[in-house]
Amino acid sequence: MQASPHCPANVPQPSSEEVTSGADIISTVEFNHTGELLATGDKGGRVVIFQREPESKNEPYNQGEYNVYSTFQSHEPEFDYLKSLEIEEKINKIKWLPQQNAAHSLLSTNDKTIKLWKITERDKRPEGYNLKDEEGKLKDLSTVTSLQVPVLKPMDLMVEVTPRRIFANGHTYHVNSISVNSDCETYMSADDLRINLWHLAITDRSFNIVDIKPANMEDLTEVITASEFHPHHCNLFVYSSSKGSLRLCDMRASALCDKHSKLYEEPEDPSNRSFFSEIISSVSDVKFSHSGRYMLTRDYLTVKVWDLNMETKPVETYQVHDYLRSKLCSLYENDCIFDKFECAWNGSDSVIMTGAYNNFFRMFDRNTKRDVTLEASRESSKPRAILKPRRVCVGGKRRKDDISVDSLDFTKKILHTAWHPTENIIAIAATNNLYIFQDKVNSEMH
Amino acid sequence: MPSLGPSPYVPDPCCTTLAFYNLDTMFVRGLKRKCFDGEEDVEGTLAGIKAIPSYNLQRQSLLDMSLVKLQLCHMLVEPNLCRSVLIANTVRQIQEEMTQDGTWQMISTQSTGQTSLDRLVSTDILCRSSREQAEGKHVPGYGTLSKDFEGDEGQDSSETMSTASSVQAPRNLQGNVWEMENPQENKGNFQKSLDQIFETLENKSPNSVEDLFSEVDNSYYDLDTMLTGMMSNTKMGHCDGLETFSSPTNTASNSNCKSDLNELDHIVEILVES
Numbered sequence: 001m002q003a004s005p006h007c008p009a010n011v012p013q014p015s016s017e018e019v020t021s022g023a024d025i026i027s028t029v030e031f032n033h034t035g036e037l038l039a040t041g042d043k044g045g046r047v048v049i050f051q052r053e054p055e056s057k058n059e060p061y062n063q064g065e066y067n068v069y070s071t072f073q074s075h076e077p078e079f080d081y082l083k084s085l086e087i088e089e090k091i092n093k094i095k096w097l098p099q100q101n102a103a104h105s106l107l108s109t110n111d112k113t114i115k116l117w118k119i120t121e122r123d124k125r126p127e128g129y130n131l132k133d134e135e136g137k138l139k140d141l142s143t144v145t146s147l148q149v150p151v152l153k154p155m156d157l158m159v160e161v162t163p164r165r166i167f168a169n170g171h172t173y174h175v176n177s178i179s180v181n182s183d184c185e186t187y188m189s190a191d192d193l194r195i196n197l198w199h200l201a202i203t204d205r206s207f208n209i210v211d212i213k214p215a216n217m218e219d220l221t222e223v224i225t226a227s228e229f230h231p232h233h234c235n236l237f238v239y240s241s242s243k244g245s246l247r248l249c250d251m252r253a254s255a256l257c258d259k260h261s262k263l264y265e266e267p268e269d270p271s272n273r274s275f276f277s278e279i280i281s282s283v284s285d286v287k288f289s290h291s292g293r294y295m296l297t298r299d300y301l302t303v304k305v306w307d308l309n310m311e312t313k314p315v316e317t318y319q320v321h322d323y324l325r326s327k328l329c330s331l332y333e334n335d336c337i338f339d340k341f342e343c344a345w346n347g348s349d350s351v352i353m354t355g356a357y358n359n360f361f362r363m364f365d366r367n368t369k370r371d372v373t374l375e376a377s378r379e380s381s382k383p384r385a386i387l388k389p390r391r392v393c394v395g396g397k398r399r400k401d402d403i404s405v406d407s408l409d410f411t412k413k414i415l416h417t418a419w420h421p422t423e424n425i426i427a428i429a430a431t432n433n434l435y436i437f438q439d440k441v442n443s444e445m446h
Numbered sequence: 447m448p449s450l451g452p453s454p455y456v457p458d459p460c461c462t463t464l465a466f467y468n469l470d471t472m473f474v475r476g477l478k479r480k481c482f483d484g485e486e487d488v489e490g491t492l493a494g495i496k497a498i499p500s501y502n503l504q505r506q507s508l509l510d511m512s513l514v515k516l517q518l519c520h521m522l523v524e525p526n527l528c529r530s531v532l533i534a535n536t537v538r539q540i541q542e543e544m545t546q547d548g549t550w551q552m553i554s555t556q557s558t559g560q561t562s563l564d565r566l567v568s569t570d571i572l573c574r575s576s577r578e579q580a581e582g583k584h585v586p587g588y589g590t591l592s593k594d595f596e597g598d599e600g601q602d603s604s605e606t607m608s609t610a611s612s613v614q615a616p617r618n619l620q621g622n623v624w625e626m627e628n629p630q631e632n633k634g635n636f637q638k639s640l641d642q643i644f645e646t647l648e649n650k651s652p653n654s655v656e657d658l659f660s661e662v663d664n665s666y667y668d669l670d671t672m673l674t675g676m677m678s679n680t681k682m683g684h685c686d687g688l689e690t691f692s693s694p695t696n697t698a699s700n701s702n703c704k705s706d707l708n709e710l711d712h713i714v715e716i717l718v719e720s
Contacts, residue, residue: 086523111524173527192527221535223528242528275508275539279532333511338529 026429028416032096032104035420038066038427039106040434041091045075047108049119049159050436064425066436070119070159075110087112093178097200100184105164107187111174114189116165116200122158126150170196170206177227183234190227190239193220197251209257210239210249225340226285232292236261244281244299246306264295264306266313276328276337284340289349290421296352298343301325303354303364318364318371321356323394323405336410344419344426355414358403359430360390376414376428376435387437502549505540512537 023044030039038050051069078087089110097105097116104119128150133139173191180187188197188209195210210227214220227239235251247260268277280300287296294315295306301322304314320341324331331337336357343354355361356373364371373390393402416429424439515533 083524088523174524220531223531225528242532275505275536278535278539282528282532329508332508335515335529338526338532 024432026416026432026434027090027092028094029418029427029429029434030094030096030106031418031420031427032106033098033421035422035425037069037096037104038418038436039094039096040427040429041074041094041108042432043088043090045073045077045089045091045110047072047074047091047094047106047117064438070161072117072161074108074115074117075113078112092175095178095180095187097180098184107178107180109175109178109189112168112171114167114170114175114178114198115163116167118162118164120160120162122160123154123156124152125155127153165200165203167198167203167206170198176225179227179229179237181229181234182232186234188227188229188237190224192223195224195227195237195239195257207255209251209255211256211258212241225283228286228288230292231288231290238286238288238295240283240286240297242282243278244283246283246286246295246297248308262308262311264311264314266304272325274328276332279332279337280328285342287343287345289345290347291349294349296343296345298341298354300337300339300341303343303352305352305366316366318352318362320354320362321392323392327405331410334410336413339413339415341413341415342417344417346419346424347422353417353419353426355417355428357410357413358408359412359414360392361414361417361428374437376430376433376437378433502547505544509537509540509544512540 023042023046025043026040027043028041031037032039036052038052040048040050042048048071049069050066053065053067055064074091075089077089079085080087087110091108091110093107093109095107097107099105102120106117106119108115108117127134128148130144130147130150131139131141167189170189171191171194173193175189175191177190178187184200186197186199188195189206190196190210193211193213194208196206197209198206210224212222212224221243223242225240225242227237230236230238236248237251238246238248240246244265246264248262248264249257250261251257253259253261268281283297283299285296285298288294289296293308295308297304297306297314298320301324302320303318305316306314328337341355343352345352350367351363351365353361353363359376360373361376362371362373373392374387375390388401391399391402392405392408393399394405398404412431414428414430418427420426426437428435428437512533516530516537
């Protein structure tokens with residue numbers, strides 16, 4: 001993989017002390033359906049969109065690089081007066097809508113409110129008005145002697161972002177996922193206890209399709225952690241829980257999908273049982289494969305591939321950082337055990353990727369069963385440098401450049417990663433830095 | 447942040463780091479060691495490090511840590527429900543295991559008298575349930591301490607604690623008898639306490655959570671202060687506190703060092719009527 005590190009233009013370059021300003025921490029990363037655009041959301045409520053430069057013969061080295069296309073403030077901090085609580089402006093998720101005309105659209109959400117944004121380009125402007133002059137001032141009518149038709153003249157490209165819909169007041173609890181349906185008309189938003197179905201054009205109403213809130217909050221033992229629509233079947237969606245189970249629901253079955261159609265759950269391994277078993281089994285992310293045949297889940301220590309047709313156990317399990325298994329108590333103490341890592345498929349569903357600590361991220365090839373650990377950091381990512389595989393040693397033989405488990409930096413976590421829909425390009429969010437890596441050698445999917 | 451040597455991760459500053467070396471190994475193995483007498487298992491894997499605490503002690507530490515985590519809520523933002531649920535489930539697991547072990551009652555008897563200041567657990571919230579309070583029963587928890595928020599009050603609180611402990615002693619004996627007869631009740635009490643935590647989480651009013659757990663400061667509930675708080679509406683905490691204390695759950699009159707709540711009720715009644 002070659003490195004081409006990018007930082008959003010509006011983020012000040014950190015000095016050698018690596019000062020991290022809280023508002024710049026990237027909280028979500030998402031490619032659009034063609035991969036031409038890459039959106040990031042941050043803790044300060046901003047969205048930055050990158051656009052891939054078209055390949056040109058003039059500058060062969062710049063081909064395919066991502067540059068800032070647009071930046072806008074999506075959400076502002078709010079205050080809930082009834083509960084005396086702040087509502088964070090942090091962008092939890094961004095999802096692109098499939099492009100239907102010249103404009104691009106995306107949904108962005110914080111804890112409570114989802115917004116639909118329309119991104120348009122303007123590269124022409126009309127000139128030659130009859131009543132106004134070039135600066136827009138009204139002309140002296142006595143000077144107007146003839147009529148002219150305004151002509152469109154080219155201008156510098158301007159990207160305009162406007163909020164088209166605001167879907168507010170749909171959630172009592174914190175929204176953790178949004179997912180656009182394949183019908184391109186509806187989308188769903190999930191919070192800790194409920195999932196709502198919205199129509200993209202209607203903001204004052206939503207349908208509640210899943211509700212796991214117990215009658216007595218005292219009985220609450222499980223929450224919804226992630227959810228997604230099936231990529232092809234507009235009636236199917238999946239949601240994951242904090243107990244490690246997945247539920248596939250069919251909206252045709254009933255209006256309220258509390259009864260799942262399929263329940264995917266792996267029985268607990270009795271030999272590995274501890275007080276932390278439940279916590280580490282909590283699913284932090286679920287993603288359908290592009291084919292729609294499989295689901296990918298991430299829990300604290302593993303990524304698992306599930307076949308939709310098999311509910312009893314995953315078909316594949318990959319260890320992300322099993323060396324942490326003996327450190328669970330310490331990780332519980334410093335709250336790292338609650339970190340929610342995301343996972344991603346590549347375009348052909350042959351490789352899966354997820355983040356870890358120390359700015360490491362991992363890739364697993366499902367066919368060859370080989371895996372690699374790479375690092376997203378300035379030192380190891382000079383432009384066009386090849387990324388060197390890293391290794392964490394757990395005692396025993398230690399090779400040069402290995403990192404021991406005790407030296408891992410748990411404040412440097414890669415929670416958000418994204419894979420280009422068709423090419424071998426990945427976007428890695430490391431705290432407040434965005435890294436984009438391209439595999440120039442193997443740009444075709446295998 | 448540069449990574450340092452043996453412990454690279456910074457523990458939560460609000461959590462007291464209890465010294466439990468090799469705690470992780472103990473827990474991951476999931477071995478239950480029947481060390482009811484508190485005998486320490488010396489593993490001696492590393493020279494110069496003090497003896498590994500027993501499984502029970504470590505489990506207790508985990509329980510304490512979990513309760514602290516549940517109690518600490520961000521002042522301004524809603525707590526993360528998923529995290530709270532997971533921690534609460536862990537607490538329930540430990541409590542169930544302790545009940546099965548029979549160590550639940552053991553801990554209670556040990557806790558009378560002086561206990562270490564490191565214990566951050568507020569007993570009342572763990573033991574109290576609305577029904578008990580109505581009946582005037584008291585069920586002691588792990589210790590007889592209240593949460594010590596301010597460091598500079600350390601001196602005062604230790605005095606308060608010794609007083610509370612001595613007052614506690616006769617009640618404890620009675621409570622213990624009650625407990626041993628009804629281990630299920632005990633479980634219920636604990637459940638109730640967790641429930642209270644959840645209810646407050648649901649209410650999403652962190653100030654009320656803090657009020658629930660913190661030691662009552664007499665001056666805070668001075669009638670004048672309260673009225674001022676109500677009128678000026680500057681501190682939201684006051685309003686929330688009032689809401690909390692006006693609920694029947696908290697009209698207890700028999701908890702240790704909470705006799706002020708009697709006064710509080712009285713004050714609230716006055717305010718409500720006015």
